[in-house]
Amino acid sequence: MVMLHIFHIGFAVQKYDMRLHSSAFYMAITFPNIPAAEDTAPVKVVATKRQYPGALVVVEGIDGSGKSTQLYLLKRWLEIGGYRIHFTEWNSSPLVKSATRRGKQRRLLTPITFSLLHAADFADRCERQILPLLHGGYLVLADRYIYTAFARDAARGCAPRWLRNLYSFAPVPDITFYFRAPLDVAVNRIVAGRPKLKYYEAGMDLGISLDRAESFRIFQERILSNYDQMIETDKFILMDGTVRVNKLQKLMRQIVGERIDLGQFAPKKK
C-alpha cells in the first residue's frame, strides 16, 4: 500500500510564500528584542517575505529510504522533457570540504561545530544557487534539505529551537517528499552496500555503542523518529519506501504534476 498524506495547503499560497521557518522559535528570554539601532542596517533582515517565480521540490528520509533513487528518476523525467530544472545535493560544495575532512579525520567535530559547518555549506548553496535560481524561474530539486539537519543534528544533541533559527534563511519548499522505510530495511540496504561505515556517519561521536553497525542503527532510529515528528509541522508528503521503484515514481510524478504548474518550466515553443 502506498502511504500518502495529502495536506490541504492552498497551492498558490504555498508556492509563493517564503516564510521564515522559525519566526515562532526565536528565543526572547535571555535576549530581549530591543529595537535599537535599526537604522544602522543598510539592508533589511534576511529572508523575510520574498516572492519568486521558481519552485522547490525536496526529498528527505534516512539513508537507504530510497529517496535519492526517486529524485534521480524525477530529475531524468524532467530533463528528458526539457524543463528548466536544477538539481542540488546536501553537502556538495567545495567550500567546507577541507574543513569537514580535517574535522572528520581528526575527529574534532562537536555536535555544534558539525552543525554550523553544514549550515555554512548550505548557506553558500542557498545564496549562490538555490535563491538565484528560484528568482530566475527554475524548478529546483534538492536531495536532502534543512530537515536533514533538523533530524540529524537534533539526534546529536543540538536544541531543535536553535537549529530552526540557524536555518531560518532558507526558502520553504513547495513540496517535501518524506521517504520512509522501516528501520531494518533501510539499515540493511546501507550496511549491505558498504564495507565499512564511517565514524560520523555511524554516529560514533555520540558514544552510543562501540560497535559501528549497532551505533549506526541506533543513530538512524533517532533520526527516523525526529523525521516522523516533522511530518505534520512541516507538511511532509509521506512516501512508502518499500513500494516498487517504478510504482512509487509514478506516484511522485503525479503529485509533482498536481502541485506544481510544470507548464511554466516547460521549454518555450518558438
Place this chain on the structure above:
Amino acid sequence: MTRPDKANGSNAAPDGGTAKRSRKKVQSEAPSRFYGTTLPGVKLEELSGTLFVLEGTDGSGRSTQISLLTEWLESEGFAVQTMGLRRSFLVGQDIDALMAENSVTRTTLSLMYSTDFFDQLERRILPALRSGLIVLADRYIFTLIARSAVRGIGRDYLHGIYEMALRPDLTFWLNVRPEIAFDREFKKAQTISYWESGRDMSLSNDLFQSFIRYQSLIKREFEYLSKRHGFIELDGEGSVSEVNRVLRKRIASHLGIRSTHYQPSHALSHLWR
C-alpha cells in the same frame, strides 16, 4: 560569577575598588553563564576560570592591551589562555581563504565565523576555564554579531546562534572614533584592507570614506550591544598605559588582586606609550 553588572555598563572610568570585592562572593553563586541553551555536555559548576573580553573596532588597541595584560596576569601568578577570530584549527585557514577570494556571501561568512568561534570555545576556552585559567578574548561574539548585523542579517538570528556562547565575566569596549582608527590602521600596514573598509558593502569608492562609513556602522552596532550586554566602555584613544591602568584596576578588583602595579618587561616596553 558572571554577568557584568548593567549599572556599571557604560561607565567610562570605573573607579573599581572595595565595593566590587564584596560583591564577588554573591556573584560566584549566580547561575547562567550561558545566554540561552547550555552547550551539550558542559557542566557549569566545573568552570572555575574567568573570561575577560576585549572588544573594539580595528585599530582600537585590543591586541596591544592583551599582550600587556597577559604579562601582568602571569607576573601575578595567573595562567592565561587567549582566543581571537580565525584562530581555530578547524576552519581558521578556510576563512582566510574565503576572504581572499571575495566571492563569499554574507550568511556563509557569518556561519564560518561562528564555526570558528565555537570550535575555539569548545576545544580551547572551556577546557581552560575548567582548569581555572584566565581567558583573555581578543574580540568575541559581539564583533561577529556587529559585522553581520551591518550587512543586514537579523540581530535576533545572530543572537540565536550565539545563545550557546559563554557569557563573559567582564566585557571591555575600547571605543575609538573611526578617524583615529583609520590613522592607526594606515600607519600599521600603509594601506587599508578590503574587509576593514567594508568594501563588500559598496559604501563608497573612496577607501577613506568607505572605511569611515563602515566603521561608523560597526560603532553604532556596538553602542547598541553595549547597552544590551553591559559593556565597560573605555576611551580607546587614551594612551596605552592609561587604558592599561584602567583595565588592570577592573580586572584586579574582579579577581581580588591587591596590587595593580605593573611595568612592562623589556620585551614589551615598545608597546608602552
